[in-house]
Amino acid sequence: MIDTVIEARGLTKLYGSHRAVDAIDVGIRRGEIFGLLGPNGAGKTTTILMMLGLTETSGGSVDVLGFDPVRQPLEVKRRVGYLPDAVGFYDHLTARENLRYTARLLGIPRHEAETRIAEAMESVNLAGVLDKRVSTFSRGMRQRLGIAEIVMKKAEVAILDEPTSGLDPHSTFELLEMIRGLKRAGVAVLLSSHLLDRVQSVCDRVALFNKGRIALMSTVVELANQVLGAGHPILVEATGTDIAATLRGVEGVQSVVAEGEGTWRVIADRDVRAAVAGSIVTSGGALTRLADLQPSLEEVYTRYFEEARRAA
Amino acid sequence: MRRKDASAVRRQGSPFTGFGPVFMKELADHLSSVRMMVLTLFVIAFGAFPVASSLQTLRTVVDPNSFLFLRIFTLEPEQVGISFIAALNFIIPLMAIGLGFDSVNSEFNRRTLSRVLSQPIYRDALLLGKFLAGLATFAVALVALWLIVVGAGLILLGVPPRGVEVARGLGFLVVAVAYGGVWLAISMFFSVVFRSTATSALCSLGLWLFFFLLWPQIASAIVSGAAPSEIRSLEEYAAIQDMAMGLMRLSPGTLFSEAVLGLLSPETRTLGPMLPAQMRGAIMGAPLPLDQSLLLIWPQITGLIAGMIVVFAAAYVVFQREEVRA
Numbered sequence: 001m002i003d004t005v006i007e008a009r010g011l012t013k014l015y016g017s018h019r020a021v022d023a024i025d026v027g028i029r030r031g032e033i034f035g036l037l038g039p040n041g042a043g044k045t046t047t048i049l050m051m052l053g054l055t056e057t058s059g060g061s062v063d064v065l066g067f068d069p070v071r072q073p074l075e076v077k078r079r080v081g082y083l084p085d086a087v088g089f090y091d092h093l094t095a096r097e098n099l100r101y102t103a104r105l106l107g108i109p110r111h112e113a114e115t116r117i118a119e120a121m122e123s124v125n126l127a128g129v130l131d132k133r134v135s136t137f138s139r140g141m142r143q144r145l146g147i148a149e150i151v152m153k154k155a156e157v158a159i160l161d162e163p164t165s166g167l168d169p170h171s172t173f174e175l176l177e178m179i180r181g182l183k184r185a186g187v188a189v190l191l192s193s194h195l196l197d198r199v200q201s202v203c204d205r206v207a208l209f210n211k212g213r214i215a216l217m218s219t220v221v222e223l224a225n226q227v228l229g230a231g232h233p234i235l236v237e238a239t240g241t242d243i244a245a246t247l248r249g250v251e252g253v254q255s256v257v258a259e260g261e262g263t264w265r266v267i268a269d270r271d272v273r274a275a276v277a278g279s280i281v282t283s284g285g286a287l288t289r290l291a292d293l294q295p296s297l298e299e300v301y302t303r304y305f306e307e308a309r310r311a312a
Numbered sequence: 313m314r315r316k317d318a319s320a321v322r323r324q325g326s327p328f329t330g331f332g333p334v335f336m337k338e339l340a341d342h343l344s345s346v347r348m349m350v351l352t353l354f355v356i357a358f359g360a361f362p363v364a365s366s367l368q369t370l371r372t373v374v375d376p377n378s379f380l381f382l383r384i385f386t387l388e389p390e391q392v393g394i395s396f397i398a399a400l401n402f403i404i405p406l407m408a409i410g411l412g413f414d415s416v417n418s419e420f421n422r423r424t425l426s427r428v429l430s431q432p433i434y435r436d437a438l439l440l441g442k443f444l445a446g447l448a449t450f451a452v453a454l455v456a457l458w459l460i461v462v463g464a465g466l467i468l469l470g471v472p473p474r475g476v477e478v479a480r481g482l483g484f485l486v487v488a489v490a491y492g493g494v495w496l497a498i499s500m501f502f503s504v505v506f507r508s509t510a511t512s513a514l515c516s517l518g519l520w521l522f523f524f525l526l527w528p529q530i531a532s533a534i535v536s537g538a539a540p541s542e543i544r545s546l547e548e549y550a551a552i553q554d555m556a557m558g559l560m561r562l563s564p565g566t567l568f569s570e571a572v573l574g575l576l577s578p579e580t581r582t583l584g585p586m587l588p589a590q591m592r593g594a595i596m597g598a599p600l601p602l603d604q605s606l607l608l609i610w611p612q613i614t615g616l617i618a619g620m621i622v623v624f625a626a627a628y629v630v631f632q633r634e635e636v637r638a
Binding site: 045046049052054055070071072073074075077078080081082083084086087088089090091092101102104105106107146149 | 422430433635
């Protein structure tokens with residue numbers, strides 16, 4: 001079932017004559033994690049703000065859960081949770097009071113709000129600091145509190161702007177786990193980031209932003225195929241016979257490149273690991289390592305922008 | 313900006329959605345803040361001295377017909393040289409600026425603004441909620457102060473105020489709240505325009521000092537520059553006086569002091585120069601009835617309230633166009 005929750009068509013934002021966002025088309029489906037990737041200033045945050053109706057569009061249209069953020073911002077904002085870049089809370093209030101304020105703004109009845117707040121804080125492992133002032137919170141805890149706000153809101157769509165920037169590896173891991181938790185709860189997640197390896201592990205699909213345009217949009221693997229060339233790379237470490245020749249003999253192998261002493265990088269048109277292992281062993285070689293080289297988003301990204309710069 | 317047709321861009325939902333929670337939160341923040349305590353102490357310290365001195369002087373007065381209670385406010389004791397309302401004229405702007413100078417830009421700096429605005433409320437509700445919460449806080453402080461003064465008067469003078477004195481006192485409260493509202497709106501305007509709280513505080517305070525120290529001199533300089541070298545008739549003299557008054561009345565402080573003068577000094581018959589024609593049939597020093605006093609200061613009250621609304625509207629327009637990204 002393909003059910004689009006956010007649909008942008010020809011979405012444009014002008015700041016003077018500068019096209020911050022230039023006629024982008026993007027669709028986000030229910031229950032997926034969608035990554036908006038790109039360098040700082042590529043138009044990611046502006047796109048997000050237009051989807052929320054927090055900034056006016058200069059052209060094109062957005063549809064969020066069947067509502068127009070320009071004309072019906074309240075309906076959109078009631079259903080969409082937003083975690084801004086470096087989210088802030090009222091420092092002089094406790095976590096509970098902060099969430100209570102949000103609950104009042106949402107018009108959630110008081111007794112229901114209390115249970116929702118407790119549940120939400122439980123889900124982000126912050127139940128222990130519910131009555132602590134936010135001024136004592138670390139950055140990671142503030143981000144988690146932001147996620148708790150979205151959980152409490154029971155949002156259908158969560159929009160997270162740079163959720164992992166400035167977090168230590170452990171906090172990042174925890175936060176990504178919570179984002180997966182949102183997905184399990186059926187929430188469509190749109191997240192923007194320039195930290196690629198972190199995002200790669202959670203995103204179902206990504207869009208690569210460059211100068212206000214979506215340069216590429218697909219799953220991570222397809223992107224890799226587009227940018228790095230088709231093929232399934234594997235890494236082979238073996239000794240014994242003429243490994244390179246043996247590898248070339250395997251059906252489907254397109255190229256074999258020596259990467260060092262006893263190490264080869266093999267590109268094939270499909271996953272040939274079983275065939276490679278079989279042929280090395282039958283030819284009398286000793287296979288010490290056989291690894292599937294996942295295309296890294298970082299590689300895709302670097303390569304893409306290198307090419308874009310060269311083309312410019 | 314692109315506009316298709318009026319109905320296509322009209323936003324849906326009440327602009328006041330979420331006004332209540334914003335108002336309540338801001339009010340709670342103000343009333344529990346240290347800043348509020350400091351401001352209140354400040355006002356009490358400034359007001360207590362003139363009031364105490366006035367009461368000392370008034371205890372010796374035995375004229376039952378004079379508006380004894382109102383004179384607590386207006387009397388200029390010799391030792392202090394400043395009446396209670398003159399002190400308030402000076403201190404109310406400071407208090408209002410203290411309540412408003414960081415109301416919007418602090419939300420930017422704490423990065424709470426985009427998060428709050430991503431909840432189902434319009435900016436209208438946020439700004440109006442903040443403004444009215446500030447005004448309510450200010451009114452609470454002012455009423456408390458007024459009650460303290462009246463209470464001290466009751467105890468120390470031993471005479472209850474007459475009904476008309478209470479009515480004039482309440483009118484004074486309304487005027488004072490409107491005056492505070494003007495300055496609150498001004499300080500909120502600067503808090504919308506400037507991202508830095510220090511800059512916005514500086515601008516508000518600068519404007520306050522400008523109106524208090526510089527404006528009277530600038531106004532008289534303009535008048536003496538515009539006036540003919542030789543005044544030939546009474547009409548000419550009256551025109552110059554009118555111009556001077558008009559310029560001075562651009563300052564909210566002038567409007568406040570004139571309105572308060574009309575209310576608290578019932579014998580005031582005119583706020584401008586008095587022509588002989590106006591004196592005909594008048595008994596010197598006889599108080600005007602309340603409705604006549606109100607009529608006299610009606611333009612001042614309207615001016616203050618209009619000024620408050622105009623400045624707030626300007627802040628509102630700027631805020632609506634502001635980008636929320638920090």
